[in-house]
Amino acid sequence: MLGLVPASIAAGSVPSLPSLLAFSVAPMAHLRPLDIAVIAIYFGMVIWIGFYLKGRSNTSEEFFMAGREMTAWIAGLSFVSANLGSLELMGWAGAAYQYGILATHWYWVGAIPAMLFLGLVMMPFYYVSKTHSVPGYLNLRYGEHARVLAAVSFGLEMILMSGVNMFAMAVVMKVVLGWNLTFSILVSAFAVTAYVALGGLRSAIFNEVLQFVLIWGGALLVPILGLIQAGGPAGLKAKIIANMHSDSYFHLWRDTGHFSANPMGTHWSGIVFGLGFVISFGYWTTDFLVVQRVLAAHNLRAARMAPIIGSFFKMAVPFIVILPGLLGLVLLQNPDKSPMKLVGEDVVKSCSVSASDDKIADPGACATAMSSKSNLSTAYQAKVLTGAPGTELHSYNDALPLMLVRYCGPGLLGLGITALIAGFMSGMAGNISAFSTVWTYDIYKPLINKKGSDSHYVMVGRMSIVIGVLISIGAGYIVQNAHGIMDYVQALFSFFIAPLLGAILMGMFWKRATAPAGFLGLLVGITSSISMFVWVKLDHAALAVVALYPDATDMAANLYRALWAFCATVTVIFLVSLVTKPRPVAELEGLVYGVTPLPKEPPVPFYRNEYMWAILVVIIFAALNILFW
Amino acid sequence: MHGSGIPIWFFIGVLLVIYGAMILGYGLYEWQTASYPLSVELTNLHTPVWWGAVLGALGVFYVIKFRPGRAK
Incomplete structure (x- = not known):
């Protein structure tokens, strides 16, 4: 990994404070006192919330699981908000600039079916088993080895993702305010550490809901004003066709019949099976970052409703993320008024x-x-x-901040920057709080100190937040060498998430799956995914094998790598299970579909029934895909 | 949030009221003095005025509906 670290870091040279504060690029905007006041009020509010909730985060159940007392709405908004970091806002606006509306697949087919599946099918098993984490479920189903392997790989992913979020935040500061990247990373890391370490998961969830509102309040102006200036949807479409000489930027599925027919260089099979199934189901149903929010719900019905409520908001997010990227294609200009072209x-x-x-x-x-x-x-x-x-x-990732500066004067600019900061906070706080739980429950407690007191584990959780942030600062520098932030993140998903999905689905829906098979399947899946990644890095021609197309983009390669890693995991679990001894069925109660009596929920009016809302989501989801076919 | 304590929505309302007042106030000043930032586009739409008003109205709604001590 050292080869990916910037030379200055590898050589051990530490920048001096003056160089940290020096402007490395000309800032796009200067904050006025009003903007600074808006940002300062926000920081004051989140830190105050951390202190307010510190008194309600004394036990491990309160600190790591928020006391399991969240309503469906709070859990649902937090569920979506934890995923709506500045990484999302900026990375996907940049991806829309590069790939057009195809980037919307990550919000619709790449999210909605999996969110519904989590709520309606998988949530009962997580909830009934009363597990504290997803690796905890693996422990109950496959045993200690699988739990540790999943916990270590998840912890690594969270640290790297946290680094990605920090980098995204630093980019905002660099582009808009002209701050040095390193200085920005250090300042932002300190702020998040303070409020998560104080209030634990409760503080993270509380702030995520607050941030969700701010993100919409701050970012919604960009697409509204951009559309007005572009002449509405019709004007935007006409301008993109004139500039890019292609209308592929407006079609979700039409041009995915061949790799070379769309800007992303991918095929519908990769989108449907790689993204829509493996990556999406892997992320939304097994990534503890998001599942943790739903586990904090106050009863099973709330836990099932939370992802369904979240899916409505998830479908709307492209309006504030994808649309600004598309608008940037035709509206961004250089100082000499020539069209601006963003680069990697x-x-x-x-x-x-x-x-x-x-x-x-x-x-x-x-x-x-x-x-x-x-x-x-x-x-x-x-x-x-x-x-x-x-x-x-300017890079692709600058698309959203550039649009923000284009339309927002004093006050509104501060609000827009606050929205990006809020996005960063929610993303990173989600990573760090999930890391803290998995570290404490799935690594520290079983492997290092099994007999600690409850207050001891809370203390370990708080310390792990501080240490995790310090490590993730290093990860932030790795991201600087990636061609686009989201390509890097998708690579991470395919390393860990796809094999985890294979192991959990086999464990949850096939009672014959055995403990050795679960562990080996996970190990082979992760190893094969990393091997494919390294293979392509060393020999670019390997893309023709891994991604089925020699000129596939990194994004497309990630989709297929995830698919193959999932297949490897499932195959190994299947074959090894056939030659190893299964657990008695009685031991699988509460863990496996078909042998678990699900608790009966009291009847409710139709407008509070989760299935009715799920059907409505399906109808809207289908309509959107047809509309933008 | 479920349970005792100040609801999340009240905090959100307070923040929106403050932001709405600040942005609306600046927007009115900007409109009155015609001192628009040179680098900003579409200043003729007076965005801070109507956006500040929207945020403020939403904030007032949340503050009243979720104020501490209000019976459910």
Whole structure:
């Protein structure tokens, strides 16, 4: 992994404080006192909430599970908000800029079916088993080895994801305010650590609901004003077709019959099976980051309703994330009023300016990166190389902040920045609170100290939050070398989430699955996924095998890698189970479908029935896919 | 949130009222003095005025409906 770390870090050089504070790029905007007041009030509120809830987070059940007393609405909004980090806001706006409306698949087919499946089918098993975590369920079903393997891989994923969130936050600060990345990462990490360590999961959930409202309040203006300026949906479509010479940017499915027919370079089979099944079901039904929010519900009906409530909001998120990316394609302009073209993070890095003489540090590397990895015109590339004023490059991930600055003056800009900060907070707080629970319950307690007192485990949880944040700061630097933030995250999902899904589905729906099979299946799935990733990195031609297409994008490769890792896990569990001794059926009660009597919920009016709302979600979901076919 | 304590929605209402008042106030000042930021587009729509009003109204609704001590 050291090869991915920036040279300055690998060499052990630590930047001095003045260089941390130095502006590395010209800021897009300057905050006025009103903006600073808006941001300061928000920070004051979340820290105060942390202190307010500290007195209600004294036992491990309160600190790690929020006392299991959340209503369906709170759990549902928190469920969606934990996933709606600034990583989501910026990464997917950037992905929409690159791939068009295809990026919406990650919100619709890549989320809604899995959320409904979690609520209606899987939630009873998680809830009835009273497990504290998803690795905890694996312990009950497959034993200690599978639990530890899942816990370690999940902990690693959470730390890396937390680093991604920190990086996204730092990018906001860099692009909008001109702050140095390292300085921003340190400041933002401190703020999140404070409120999560104080109030635990309750504080995280409380703030996630607050952040959900702020994200909408701060980000909703961008698509509204952008659409007005673009001439409405029809005007936007006409402009994109004129600029990009393709209407593929507006079709979810029509052009996915061949890899080369759509901007993402993927095939419908990868979207349906890789994203819609493996990655989506893996994330929404087995990733403890989101499942933890639902486990905090006050009864089984609330736990089942929470993902269904969340799915309505999830379907609406593309309006504030995908639409700004599409609008950026036609509305963003350079200072000379020519259309702005965004590039990958690695191109921006190759063309970074030397702090000493304000010129491009490595013109050769910059020229190579621009010509091979961007669609900038030759004339504009020459301007960049000569360091002409106003020609600095922006990455795809800057699409949303650039749009924000375009429309928001004092006050509104502060609100928009607060929305991004809130998104970052919710994303990172989710990662860290989930990491803390898994570390304490699934690694520390069974392997290091089985006989600690309840207050001891709460203390361990608080300490793990601080240490986890410190480690994830290092992970933030790894992200700087990724071509797009979301490509990097999808790679992580395929490493850990896809094998986990295979193990849990086999364990939950096949009573014959055995403990050795579960452990081996997980191990083979994770190993095969990482091996495929390394194989493609070492030999690009391997894409033709892994992703079925030699020119597949990283995003498409991730979808297929996840699919193969899932298949490997399921196959190994199936085969090994056939030659190993199964557990008695009586021991599987509460863990496996078919041998678990589900608790009867009291009857409710139809408008409070989870199945009625699930049907409504399905109808809207189908209508959206047909509308944007 | 379920259980005792101040509801989440009350906090959200307070925050929206404060933000709404700040943004609406600045928007009215900006409109009155015609001192629009040069880099911002569509200033003719007076976005801070109507967006500040929307946030403030939503905030007032939440504050009243979820104020502490109000019977359920």
